[in-house]
Amino acid sequence: MTDDRRKPTLRERLRPYRARIRSNVPRGLRIVVGVLLILGGFLGFLPVLGFWMIPLGVMVAALDVELYRRWRRRKTRRR
Template sequence: MTQTHESNDKPKPRFGIDPRTGKLMLGSFGMRLPQSRGLRIGIGIALIIFGCLGFLPILGFWMVPLGLLVLSNDLPAVRRWRRRLAVWWARRRQQRQGQTRRDS
């Protein structure tokens, strides 16, 4: 038996915006974003501003990276920062996995 595999099937991103569904993906958690570009930018800016008030109850510093992630969908400069971070993180993980395999 031969299994057919379509070349269009790409794995879902673990971190970022899934271009097929328009969802914000954080691991296995996905959240729909509004279709309005202005509303997405407003949400991203609001998350960053309220994240800077993380010392207050309910608000938290976790909102800053989430706001940047939302903004990376629409702003090329933020998208480049996110991509650089993702590449750096992947290289770091590869190096660490290589070190642990050599140590074993």
């Protein structure tokens, strides 16, 4: 017998956090935090900072980039 339950993807697991960030944090602050995370990621060789900060910063900053949002809408409509 096969189990029909599938493991949720990373995107599905992050969806509630993205919605919460988008609704509770002002737009300008999200962009600043995203840029600071990206810049901190370049200092990833330091103990507290890490290279993981670069993709996280891109994700946070991309929440407000209109071109990215349009591209995502088109991509999800095709499915």
